[in-house]
Amino acid sequence: MALPVEEWRLCAAGRWAALEPALRERLAAASLHDSLRLGCGLLRPEAEAAALRRLCRRARAGKEPAAARFYREEGNRLFGRRHYGPAVRLYSQAASHELPGSPEVSVCFANRSAALFHLGRFEVCLEDIARAESHGYPDRLLPKVLLRKAECLLCLGRLQDAADALSVVENKIAMDGIMTSPTHQTLLKKLSQLKIKIHEKESCPEPAREACGDIQEKSEIWEENDSISGASSSLSLNFDTERGRHLVASQDILPGQSLLKEEAFVSVLCPGESLLLQDSSETAWDTRVTNADLYCHRCLRQLLASVPCRGCSYAKYCSQNCADMAWEQYHRTECSLGALLLTLGVFCHVALRTVLLAGFAEVSRLVEWSRHDDKDLHNPEARCKPPSEAPDTRGIPGCNDSGQYQSSYRAVFNLLPHAEKHSPEHKFLCMLSVVAICKQLQEAGLEAAVLNQESSEKWSKPKTREKTSGELSPELKIMAEAMLRHVLQLQCNAQAITVMQESGSGDGAVVNKKPVRLATAFFPVLSLLNHSCCPNISVSFSGTAATVRASQPIPSGQEIFHCYGKWQDAARHLERSIEIVEMHHGPSSVEMGHELFKLAQILFNGFAVSEALSTIERAEEILSVHCGPQSTQIQELQEMKTCLLALPRSILQRT
Numbered sequence: 001m002a003l004p005v006e007e008w009r010l011c012a013a014g015r016w017a018a019l020e021p022a023l024r025e026r027l028a029a030a031s032l033h034d035s036l037r038l039g040c041g042l043l044r045p046e047a048e049a050a051a052l053r054r055l056c057r058r059a060r061a062g063k064e065p066a067a068a069r070f071y072r073e074e075g076n077r078l079f080g081r082r083h084y085g086p087a088v089r090l091y092s093q094a095a096s097h098e099l100p101g102s103p104e105v106s107v108c109f110a111n112r113s114a115a116l117f118h119l120g121r122f123e124v125c126l127e128d129i130a131r132a133e134s135h136g137y138p139d140r141l142l143p144k145v146l147l148r149k150a151e152c153l154l155c156l157g158r159l160q161d162a163a164d165a166l167s168v169v170e171n172k173i174a175m176d177g178i179m180t181s182p183t184h185q186t187l188l189k190k191l192s193q194l195k196i197k198i199h200e201k202e203s204c205p206e207p208a209r210e211a212c213g214d215i216q217e218k219s220e221i222w223e224e225n226d227s228i229s230g231a232s233s234s235l236s237l238n239f240d241t242e243r244g245r246h247l248v249a250s251q252d253i254l255p256g257q258s259l260l261k262e263e264a265f266v267s268v269l270c271p272g273e274s275l276l277l278q279d280s281s282e283t284a285w286d287t288r289v290t291n292a293d294l295y296c297h298r299c300l301r302q303l304l305a306s307v308p309c310r311g312c313s314y315a316k317y318c319s320q321n322c323a324d325m326a327w328e329q330y331h332r333t334e335c336s337l338g339a340l341l342l343t344l345g346v347f348c349h350v351a352l353r354t355v356l357l358a359g360f361a362e363v364s365r366l367v368e369w370s371r372h373d374d375k376d377l378h379n380p381e382a383r384c385k386p387p388s389e390a391p392d393t394r395g396i397p398g399c400n401d402s403g404q405y406q407s408s409y410r411a412v413f414n415l416l417p418h419a420e421k422h423s424p425e426h427k428f429l430c431m432l433s434v435v436a437i438c439k440q441l442q443e444a445g446l447e448a449a450v451l452n453q454e455s456s457e458k459w460s461k462p463k464t465r466e467k468t469s470g471e472l473s474p475e476l477k478i479m480a481e482a483m484l485r486h487v488l489q490l491q492c493n494a495q496a497i498t499v500m501q502e503s504g505s506g507d508g509a510v511v512n513k514k515p516v517r518l519a520t521a522f523f524p525v526l527s528l529l530n531h532s533c534c535p536n537i538s539v540s541f542s543g544t545a546a547t548v549r550a551s552q553p554i555p556s557g558q559e560i561f562h563c564y565g566k567w568q569d570a571a572r573h574l575e576r577s578i579e580i581v582e583m584h585h586g587p588s589s590v591e592m593g594h595e596l597f598k599l600a601q602i603l604f605n606g607f608a609v610s611e612a613l614s615t616i617e618r619a620e621e622i623l624s625v626h627c628g629p630q631s632t633q634i635q636e637l638q639e640m641k642t643c644l645l646a647l648p649r650s651i652l653q654r655t
Helices: 006-018 021-029 032-042 048-056 065-080 084-097 103-118 122-134 139-155 159-176 182-203 320-344 346-358 360-372 374-378 409-413 424-443 474-493 567-585 590-605 609-627 632-645 649-654
Strands: 235-240 244-249 258-263 266-269 495-503 512-522 530-532 537-542 545-550 561-563
Touching: 006 048, 006 424, 021 032, 021 424, 032 360, 032 424, 032 474, 048 320, 048 424, 065 084, 065 103, 084 103, 103 122, 103 139, 122 139, 139 159, 266 346, 320 346, 320 424, 346 360, 346 409, 346 424, 346 474, 346 512, 360 409, 360 474, 409 474, 424 474, 474 512, 495 537, 537 561, 567 590, 590 609, 590 632, 609 632
Parallel strands: 530 561
Antiparallel strands: 235 244, 258 545, 266 512, 495 512, 537 545
16 A cells, blocks of 8 residues: 555544644645654554554564464475475565574575476575575474485576485485484485486486577667766757646657666565454454465565565565665564554655665755755745756756766655645655654664764764654654655656566466556656657566656657556546446446446546545445455555545645
């Protein structure tokens, strides 16, 4: 969910309604700095903070040995039925719940290696065997795992390594003495068979494969822009008062031509279906697979055998390298806040990770600058050169002193938050959520980590400063102000990273795929593109990287447009389809609900507010009956409705 859970939104709305009218007026008109100054004390420990703690108990992000046993046993059950793929995922879940250094985690890795071997994933199997050994796998069980290691090496054609592994097994068996049990006899028989296989392969080596170095994909000709990082030299950055910052073709562009290759400044995996329980007393663990189980939480690569976080059960990675990098860059701070971040939604999580990646020094510098230049910050046109001087980019917000627009925190910070256009209630919700995160950081003793342990005397003594109970330190107020800015920016500048996922049971003759939102990210350069119902580019993603290509010829001087898509045409086609579905299946059928859900998405993306809201209401009424109130579609409908209702009243009245 992009926004906080519904219960927290209602709690914040109640707090807002209870404020004195004069204070509400001041908060509504306040700058971001003044909003934090006025609002920091409005999160009452005995009321809002307590309610948030209760909601966080429903999110399971900590290590639970009982859950580990449950997932391991479920994995064993599926392994016995030869369902090796699902077994791998369950063993991964079990490993994520085991306490670091416990012998049980080594058993999870060893069991998972067996399932991976049956799937023919020998390289990954070897990695899990190494993990099992390094985590103290029981000595008496090692021969079986080491034999599996030798088999993997043999299957990979690494004959000498396989022979060495067998020698280790033989020595291990010799040291342990004579083995007479049926299990041990089976191991000895397998050892003998493997030695024969190695000998056969050494005697009859496979013919070497012909080198195919001549058949290489022709690399794309790419000339990078001197002024816009990651962009093609065929683009230029312009500004005018009507369109703001935008990209324009500086030469004729052909269909399929690459225009931009950008790595996300920050991205946060969307957990998919809610990980929140309806009742904190529930103890049943969920075996359903979500995005959180399928993709690396750092690089967004698809997971097969995940590496768990050392501190929480939620974060999972494709490799130890990704896990270590995430820990150093941001996760050492986020780890203990997992339940809170799941409760407050992806936008708050992106805001926190953004400031952690930027570092306190850079955040502080830009926040201080924005306070002194507040008038110009809310009116960037005042600091920009007139359109006639557009090629000179030095006056355009986000550009550095040399006039370069880079994919940097400075560029992220200068994305417009449109603070004056958000409803006061929505700004208050965002402010209260950000304050809750910063107070949790302070209470958990994580302030030093957030501040990157600055050596400067100015920030080196946060613990010695006297503070009133519950008051945020000046440094955390700076971080909170930046985070509030980023949460508001995301309403218009968030980029969804999407992937094609198979839907349904997967056992049919036809594979059905649909685009799924995988993560929410900040792409500073991609955010320069204005949206249009007639786009001239397409965007694709690989992990956390976006590639923009021309979808049609773009003449020199034409603006580059991102897609809204031709939503009016799509909506009209879908409305006709809905009429037919209603005739065949009835007005309250689940088929009708699914079609209305599609229409709601189209109207939402097309900014048809009133039509979208009425369609959302109809779809929600039908799908809540057939799918239940906690289904993914109901949650998405509620999220769309919340986003639309948070828009300025002037827009709601106009549409």
